[in-house]
Amino acid sequence: MSIPSFDSTTRRFAHDLVDFLFDHVERVDERPVVDWTPAEDLRRMVRLDLPHADGIELARLVAEKSIQLHHPSYMGHQVCPPSPIAILGDLLISTLNQSTAVSEMSPIGTVIEKEIVRWLATLAGYGEEAEGTMVSGGSAANLTALLAARAKRGSGAVLVSADTHYSMARAAAIMGLEDVVKIETDDHHRMSVNALARELAKRDRVMAIVATAGSTATGAFDDLEAIADLRDRHDTWLHVDSAHGASVLLSERLAPLAKGLHRADSLSWDPHKMLWMPVSLGAVLVRDGIWLRRAFQADAPYLFHAEREAENLGAMTIQCSKRADAIKLWLSLRMHGPRPFAEAIECVTDVTRYLYERVNEIEELEAMHEPELNIFCFRHRSGDEVNHAIREKLIRGGTAWITSTVLKGQRVLRVTMINPRTTRAHVDRMLEDVLRLAR
Numbered sequence: 001m002s003i004p005s006f007d008s009t010t011r012r013f014a015h016d017l018v019d020f021l022f023d024h025v026e027r028v029d030e031r032p033v034v035d036w037t038p039a040e041d042l043r044r045m046v047r048l049d050l051p052h053a054d055g056i057e058l059a060r061l062v063a064e065k066s067i068q069l070h071h072p073s074y075m076g077h078q079v080c081p082p083s084p085i086a087i088l089g090d091l092l093i094s095t096l097n098q099s100t101a102v103s104e105m106s107p108i109g110t111v112i113e114k115e116i117v118r119w120l121a122t123l124a125g126y127g128e129e130a131e132g133t134m135v136s137g138g139s140a141a142n143l144t145a146l147l148a149a150r151a152k153r154g155s156g157a158v159l160v161s162a163d164t165h166y167s168m169a170r171a172a173a174i175m176g177l178e179d180v181v182k183i184e185t186d187d188h189h190r191m192s193v194n195a196l197a198r199e200l201a202k203r204d205r206v207m208a209i210v211a212t213a214g215s216t217a218t219g220a221f222d223d224l225e226a227i228a229d230l231r232d233r234h235d236t237w238l239h240v241d242s243a244h245g246a247s248v249l250l251s252e253r254l255a256p257l258a259k260g261l262h263r264a265d266s267l268s269w270d271p272h273k274m275l276w277m278p279v280s281l282g283a284v285l286v287r288d289g290i291w292l293r294r295a296f297q298a299d300a301p302y303l304f305h306a307e308r309e310a311e312n313l314g315a316m317t318i319q320c321s322k323r324a325d326a327i328k329l330w331l332s333l334r335m336h337g338p339r340p341f342a343e344a345i346e347c348v349t350d351v352t353r354y355l356y357e358r359v360n361e362i363e364e365l366e367a368m369h370e371p372e373l374n375i376f377c378f379r380h381r382s383g384d385e386v387n388h389a390i391r392e393k394l395i396r397g398g399t400a401w402i403t404s405t406v407l408k409g410q411r412v413l414r415v416t417m418i419n420p421r422t423t424r425a426h427v428d429r430m431l432e433d434v435l436r437l438a439r
């Protein structure tokens, strides 16, 4: 048997699969957020030596045993229920399979990615010299940005917030940078500007300061203006990991949270978080794009031909085979514009605020911080073990899905509101479950 072709049988499967997926998402509220099944049982269900099966039955198995991100009681990590337009964009991308490292292999894919980079850069307040590429996500963006920083500054210490995402430490390890200094956070979980100033005063070779706009644990936004002032005074590089938070720039109301982002030398921005794109779609932007190009100078005459050199995105990225992922965001923007994203960001922020207010009203619960955006941590006052047990029982029961972390030494419950369909009623029900499971 040869590999399947674009014939009438596959076309039928395509139509049936689209119908199945729309039905699945439309009725997702009737399911548990996850149908908890031990890994051993799942392993048995997916064995490759099972007899051939019908495609829709296989899709049903995967759909039913997945965590249901489209469920309005999913309030876990920063992985979104993607927009259907972008999902269909993914189908378009896969079908055409344009690899965007080399422009002659992706003539329109390349210019679409450049158009999206330009759109993001303009929103970020960057000028014409800015360059960037779409990458697999925040981790790849952070690594890419540090490579650009090193291209300009040479090696040296990297000063990060104690709450920085772990990908920064990993990026430094990949680059062989050993001097990574964690700067303590203040009472609002922001990098302490005073502690950063003290650290800078002690050192003469700082390769980069890494600030965060929308931290993973609490969604906190560092004081970017104050940190950029310190960068100017000490002549170093400022990278802002705004993988989660940069999307606030689309909302007039929430944009002030990221005040000063335009002063960053580089930034990370994940449309697959707060712009409702399916994984993966991240972006890295560098204010003076020359340093991004310098970081990736390569000699590859079999690929990069002089004729279209300036067009090649591969000159600014780790990847060689590179999905034309920007197309799904471009399709969404061309069809509906940016307004739906802004409304969705405001909506999830408001529901998070409601959760915060409810937690403050309930004696047994304690808010760990005031949420700025859509991430919020709270705890049951009974202690670490009870909080751990609540979360475990909750996600196994499937009525809601939240996560947990450790904040200043305490086990806490952590919520990311990332489904614009999540209402106050879903929040109330989740809190009822939390209180019930604590008993």
Ligand SMILES: Cc1ncc(COP(=O)(O)O)c(C=O)c1O
Residues within 6 Å of the ligand: 078, 136, 137, 138, 139, 140, 165, 167, 212, 214, 215, 216, 241, 242, 243, 244, 270, 282
């Ligand atoms: C602030 C921040 N940076 C980076 C990342 C990593 O992004 P990705 O998972 O897309 O690699 C995350 C993920 O949660 C994040 O919250």
